Amino acid sequence: xxxxxxxCCRCGKLKERIERSYCRGCxxxxxxxxxxxxxxxxxxxxxxxxxxxxxNYWLRGKLRQKPCRHCGDARxxxxxxDYARPLFVIWLCRPCHLRLHAAKRKRQR
Numbered sequence: 001x002x003x004x005x006x007x008c009c010r011c012g013k014l015k016e017r018i019e020r021s022y023c024r025g026c027x028x029x030x031x032x033x034x035x036x037x038x039x040x041x042x043x044x045x046x047x048x049x050x051x052x053x054x055x056n057y058w059l060r061g062k063l064r065q066k067p068c069r070h071c072g073d074a075r076x077x078x079x080x081x082d083y084a085r086p087l088f089v090i091w092l093c094r095p096c097h098l099r100l101h102a103a104k105r106k107r108q109r
Contacts, residue, residue, distance in 0.1 A: 050086035054078055057087060068093040 008015050008023035015023045022030060040048065057063040058078070068076045073093035079100065080089055092100065 047080075047083050050080055050083040051078075053086040054080070054089055063087060063089070066091040068096050070096040 006015055006018055007013065008026050009021050010026040011023060013023050013025075017024070020027060054063060055078075058065065065076060067074050069090055069092060071093060073096075076091040076093050077097060078089040079092050079097055080086065082088060
C-alpha cells in the first residue's frame with residue numbers, strides 16, 4: 001500500500017497490521033481511553049451483549065447463517081428484532097437491512 005508506514009505513529013514499534021495507524025498495544029490503549037470518555041448507556045451495553053452473544057454462537061457453528069429473508073442473497077447479516085432473545089435473529093443482506101432501519105426511523109417521526 002502506498003503511503004502507509006509499517007511503524008506505529010505513536011510508539012514507533014513495528015505494526016502487525018499495516019492498515020491501522022497504531023500497533024496493537026497502542027490501539028488497545030486508545031480504545032480503553034476512548035471508552036472511559038464515552039461510556040455506554042445501559043441500553044447500548046444490553047444491545048452489544050446480545051450482538052456478541054449471537055456472534056459467538058455463529059462463530060461456533062451453533063447459529064447457522066441463512067440467505068436474506070427478503071431477496072434471498074447469500075451474503076446476509078444478523079438483525080435482532082428483540083434484544084431480550086439474542087439468538088432469535090433475522091438474516092438480511094446489507095441493502096435490505098438498511099431499508100428496514102430506514103423504514104423504522106421514518107415510522108418513528
